[in-house]
Amino acid sequence: MDLGDLQSARSKERQRDSLQHLHDDFYADVGSFVAELRTERERAAAASDDPFDAPEVRRLTDDIKAAENTVEAVYERRVGKLVKLASLAAAGMPAETDGLTDEESDLFGTLVNAIESNREHVLDDVLAGDRATGGSVDVTASTTEPDGDPTASGTPDTADATGAVESTGPTEQAKPAEATDSVDVGAEPAENGPGENEPAGDGIGGGTATAEEGVSVADAMGGQSPQSTTGSGETSAAADRAPAGADDAGGETPNPDTDRTTVRITQDVGEVFGVDEQTYHLSAEDVVTLPEVNATPLVERDAAEQLD
Secondary structure, X not given: OOHHHHHHHHHHHHHOOOOOOOOOOHHHHHHHHHHHHHHHHHHHHHHOOOOOOOHHHHHHXXXXXXXXXXXXXXXXXXXXXXXHHHHHXXXXXXXXXXXXXXXXXXHHHHHHHHHHHHHHHHHHHHHHHHHHHHHHHHHHHHHHHHHOOHHHHOOHHHHHHHHHHHHHHHHHHHHHHHHHHHOOOOOOOOOOOOOOOOOHHHHOOOOOOEOOOOOEHHHHOOOOOHHHHHOOOHHHHHHHHOOOOOOOOOOOOOOOOOOEEEEEEOOOOEXXXXXXXXXXEEOOOOEEEEEHXXXXXXXXXXXXXXXX
């Protein structure tokens, strides 16, 4: 073998996708060739007066480096192809192994065994172990589910009935409390009175009148209610019997002890029950004399203008 044969083998290996056929002792022959070059360089250096500058010594050194680089390129190229063949063989597919050197044949067998062993470990041991572990966790979870909420095991009808009792129970219990709040403790209910079982706000018309600027009936009344002024259930009936705008329409005589003021209504306020026990229906542009306690909140909220 010489350097030309080695370079020719490298060129063929680069041009082929498959392995070229090399004799069994190819790498051994290359090793012997490189060893001969080193021996010749030593003889040339010994025969030269200046071994570091002798032309023969430099040529032999260059040949040695070229041979080593060339055989390394051949080896790396062939190993890449050899790994592909080994993966095919490990998967049970046919692989062309003719033309391998002794060293490459040993490497091929090692690669096939390593791939098969690793495949068996991953597929049979690691993944099978994970599946077994996951299965045991699922079984444990399924066995512990009956220990959860007892109501979950009931029939749908039972669950619906339970939910209905829970949802309706508090509402039914709350109704007596609301009725108690709407009537004073010491008051006696009037027979067939219109204010019976009605919330406090409904007895004073609070549910029907709200000004655009946020003026409410409670504000217009100064925070007082019919129950607080009379102390009996007859107040609601009296309010219903009072005419609209009783003060300015010449109706019932207002309480002379109540401070009053005349205002012009600038917004639709609606029905207001005054502290003088009179009911007023207030609309925009109405001029009415109201108790000062009721008129002041309307003026402060720009729902009325004071005229006197």
